[in-house]
Amino acid sequence: MIDAPTLPEVSTSDGEMRIAEFLARHGGPTARREREGDMQHHTRGWSEVYAADGYRLRCEWSKVGARIELSFVEIPANGASGASV
16 A cells, blocks of 8 residues: 655645646546555655556656656556656
């Protein structure tokens, strides 16, 4: 289970806005939970949010000191390569 307040993509206003906009465009969230992967010492990792139409929004993040970098990619339902947003 993800501790959402500690994930950079949901603890920054930019991340929250991108997730809300993604879910609005793709029919809202599904019953599936967000998924977190590859956290290493809380310095980098990724998570995914699933939309009702099958799309996934992947956020890859890294932290160095106080700096946080976020990269968002939409992945279509068929698993094809997604577009960065």
